[in-house]
Amino acid sequence: MRKSLLLLLSILVAPNVSEAKLKKSMKKECLVCHENWLLESKIKSPNLLTTESYRAADKLMCLTCHDGSMADDRLTFLGFKHFSHPVNKKVPEDFKMPKGFPLQNGRLYCGTCHTPHTKTGSEKKLDYTFMREPNVNSSLCMKCHKENEEHGRNHPIFKEEREPLKLEYALKIEKLGGKLTDDGKVRCESCHSAHRGRAKNALIERADNSLLCSVCHIENVNSKEHPNFRNHPIHKKLPKNADVSFFKENKAVTKSVECMTCHKVHKEENKHLLVANERKLCILCHVSEKPVLKTKHNISDKGCSSCHIAHKAKGRKLWSREIPEDAFDYAALIEARGKTDILCLSCHYPEHVINGKEVETVGTLTHPTGKKVEGKVKLPLPGGRLACTTCHDPHHSFNNNPKGKFLRKERVSLCITCHREEADVKRGAHGEIDKKRWKKGDCAACHNVHKAKGGYLSRVVYGEISPMEPPVDGFCLACHDPEGMAKHKVKESIFNEHPVGVDNPTDKLPGRKVSCATCHNPHTHKEELLRIPVRENSKLCITCHTDENLTNSSHDILKNRNVKLSEKEREEIVKHGSCSICHTPHNPKFKVLWSRKPGKGETIGERLCSSCHSKGGLAEDRTIGRFSHPIGEKVTEKNRSMILNSRLPLVNQMTGHVAKRGEKGVFDCATCHDPHNGADKKRLIRYTLEGDSLLCTACHRAESKVIGTDHDMRVVNKNFKNALGKVVLKDGVCSACHVPHKAKDKLLWATDIKEISGNRMSDYCLTCHSKSGVAKDKVVKFYYHPKKDVTVRSFDRPGREGDWPIFDKNGKRVLAGGEITCETCHDPHVWSKWEKKPPMKPVEGSALNSFLRNRDLKGSICVDCHGLDALFRYKMFHWKKAHSKKPSYR
Known part of the structure; x- marks a missing residue:
């Protein structure tokens, strides 16, 4: 069977050609291989495409059969041209070829390893047919590649201590044309195929995209094909600042990060066949993390491996350390909920010792993590939530300070990256705290991010507060104390200050309590650190005390022209707001946050009101006079019920506030007057007097029967005026005879009494x-x-x-x-009941107009x-x- 010269020159890879089922025979005619010699006589034939002659075992000679075109082919060398063992390659002069392996003109050729005149091979040993020596466990390969056999510098083969390869991996290798030892272990042909390679270096699979390595090392790769976050990712671009030149110099894969980027299979001195030692390799790509080598995170001088491992990590971020149960318990205690926080706490948990030294912890009160962050923040947020690594860069500190706290920014700048609204503290009073120790506006003046001593990350021990008070108040009192940094602004009054711990009327969320921080913003620069200004109109106060708005009332002192204020007094009221004329939230001079020196009197109301409504006071033109409505008198249960049902309050003399049901109270100024917002803006009374004198008749029910009688001057004479010159129609039916203040005599008599x-x-x-x-x-x-x-x-x-x-x-x-x-x-308030309806006009000479007390019998x-x-x-x-x-x- 002869082939044309065209077939001799057609060296093609034919992967779709199936191998014929071979019937081995060592007794074929010589002409099967030596037929090319017969062509020499036809060298000059014009029908031939070549004039060369071919020697036995020449590449083209071998391919006349082993190219897949003959049914009797022993093997088809699919990748001979590109991916098989090289032939026609000059051997270096300093390389000593093993005995019995010839060259052709100093070059490798098929006959270097093969010869048909060998006794190697039999019907049972197809693998070794025509090979110069049996290739048992790659022994023939090792004749030349001795350096690739040395353990520790090459991919391990024939390892006795290793278990046979898993069946799933063995089947993959066999399918790709690779081979294992008889006992199922790796040998050279497990990765290389001299004649049937599919990739460079006669590999059975490509190595530049980690396909070859991942045939067996599935548990060691993390890629789209084999996702496993516990392994270093592959198929990714190298970082922009990576030292690509180093990898190229070491003939590593650089198109992307692959197994062969970091590992070499042959002739590598480093542990794990790394292209560089562990301390250097990581920072070739992770250049920005290089400073960690000079910090205390370089534990025992291990470099990156102190915390990370490339394969089969113990946790996220390729964590190399086992995470103890104590660390998980500590994370639960401090409520560290960030996904990566446990990595940090695997070292930074209590009583953990490294290199003979106890590791620093974050304490039991620390900055929260795991919290969802809204808006854009130029800090790392794993999963959009706060974590230890949001503020800390575990590889280096701000300005590369090796002794720093691994902060990403300068401390103040770091805090205000998230706490933007608190950045104003620099311009406020709290920005001046202890300049010698902290920079202006340094958050550390008040807060400890870790190892805090109280709520709100307080760096100071709380002052004494009651269990009902919000913790933030203790935070404030820690400094605003006679022995604190703010000792010039402390509580000195024996009277209660503005209450805290009570329900906040403006907060829609139930359970929120009033605290110092309700009115004060410790981070602002505004006057008195108030959240809402009080200047002039006391807007902050009336935000909660909506019913106490003084605007346009006689107690709106700044607008009341009848009140003569000194320039200094006016400036003080303008500065602290209209409410300050009577009240102050801090260091009051009397009960109910009284800001003025209390006047004389037996009841709280009398002492409060007389501080202005007295001779020499701001309201000396509005005094109560010698004869005035009695206050402070004992209130009987009957009268008490009547007063409460009339919605007129009694005053608790212990607190100065309106008595609640069940509390003891007495008739006081505030029973009739609402000093903040009465029905009558001028007199600030709770009910109007005009008409039926609702305020008076609220308590004096029996006397209200005078309405419509001859003693109702509105009926008798609408133009009637009493001695004070007030029109009865305006001041009510009672005013014809009585006035509550500045009366002429007892019984609150409104007119001068004639002695008759x-x-x-x-x-x-x-x-x-x-x-x-x-x-x-x-x-x-x-x-x-x-x-x-x-x-x-x-x-x-x-x-x-x-x-x-x-x-x-x-x-x-x-x-x-x-x-x-x-x-x-006579009862001057009650008309006789003899008539069903009293006449609207007096009847001349009628005895029925006499207001007689006897109302039962004629x-x-x-x-x-x-x-x-x-x-x-x-x-x-x-x-x-x-x-x-x-x-x-x-």
Whole structure:
């Protein structure tokens, strides 16, 4: 069987040609190989494409059969041209070829390893057919490649201590055309195939993309094909600042990061066949992490391997260290929730010793991690959350300070990267704290990021606070203490300051309490470090105290023209706000945060109000006078219930605040007046007086029956004016006779009293019911009762019930020895019930307009005392002609 010369020159790789099932025979004719010699006589034939002659074992000679075109081919050398063992390659002069392995003109050729005239091979040993020596366990390969056999410098083969290769890996190698030893271990042909290679260096698979290595080392790679975060990633571009020249010099893969980028298979002195020692290799790519070698993170001078390992790591980030249970317990204690925090804590947990020295911890109070961060922050956020590595770069510190704290930025700059709103602290009062120790505005003046001593990462020990107070208050009091840094601003008053620990009325979230930080922002530069200014209008105060807005009221001192303020006083009020005229949140001079020296008085309200409403005070034109509505008197349960039901508050004399239900309270100034926002903006009373005098009748229910009677001056005469010149229609029905303050006499009498009868009580009535009085149409001409020879007592009459009060000459009610006055028989507030409806106009001469106390039976009230002779006695008392001239009736 002859081939044409065209077939001799067609050296093609034919991967789709299946191998024929070979029938081995060592007795083929010589012409099978030597037929080319017969062509020599036809060298000059024009039909031939070559004029060369071929020697036995020449490459082209061998390929006349081993190119896949013959059915009787022993093997098809698919990659002979590119990926098989090199032929026609000049052997270096200093290389000593092993005995029995010839060259052709100093070059390798097929006959260097093969010869058909060998006894090697048999029907049972196809692998060794025509080889100069049996290639048992790559022994023939080792004749030349002795250096690739040395253990420690080359990929391990024939390792006795190693277990046979896993079946899944063995099957992969066999499928790719590789071979293992008889006992299933790696040999040269496991990776190389002299005639059937698929990649450079006669490899059975490409090495530049880690395909060859990953045939067996699946557990050691991390790629899209074999994802495993515990191994160094492959198929990635080298970093921009990587030392590519070094890798090229060492003939490593540089198109991307692959197994062969870091590892060499042959002739490498470094451990794990690395192209450089472990200390140097990592920083060839990870250049920015190089400074770690000069820090204390270079544990025992191990370099990167102190913390990282390229393959089969113990955790994220190729962590090389086992993470003990103590570290997990510590992470739970400090609530370190960042995904990578546990890596740091695998060393930085309590009582952990490295190189004979206990490792520093972060304490039990430390900056939180694992928290979701909103917005853009120019710091690393693993998974979008805070972690140890957000602030710390474990490989170097800011400015490459080897003794630094591994911070990514200068301390203050680092803090304000996230805490932008707190950056204003530099310009505020807290930015000046202890300049000698910290830079201006240094957060460390108040906070410890790690090993804090209190809430809010406090660097100072808390001051004394009650369990009800928010922790932030203790933080403040740690400095604002007589022995603290802010000892010039401390609590000195014996009275309570603005309450803390109470519910915040402006916070929609339940359970939020008022604290120092509710009003103050320790990081601002604003006046008094307030979150909202108080200047002029006390806007901060009324944010919570919405019902206490003084605007346009008589207590709006800055706008009240009747109040004369010195320039200094006005400046102080403007600075601290309108509320400051009465209140101060800190160091008050009395209860209820009183900012002024309290005045004289028996009740809290009286002392508070008299600090201004007194002679020499800001409101000396608005004093209460000698005769004023009583306050501080004992409130009976009946009256107490009546007052509370009328929505008029009693005042707790212990606190100065409105008494809550169940608390003891007394009638005080604030019962009738709301100093912050009354219904009447001028007088600041809780109910208006205009019309039916709702404020008065809220408590004086029985007296409210005067409305609509002849004593209701609005009905009798709308133009009626009392002695104070106030129109009754404006000041209410009660004002015709009474005023709460600056009264002319007892009973809060509104007008001057005329001395007519000799008894003060009767004079109240006779002041009007006299010829010059406003009730001159109803004059009482005879108004006296025997004062001598008679002892009058106040008691219920037999068979009749009623209250017939008697009074001494000063108008004080007594039980015995008093006098019968107008008020003994008349109740000026209650019309007689004899009429279902009192007339809206007085009836001339009608006895039904008399306000008599006897309202149950018809007849004379005198009968109750004098019996059947009452008519005679009445005439003696009221009719001049019948009046006796006896001394006792004078």
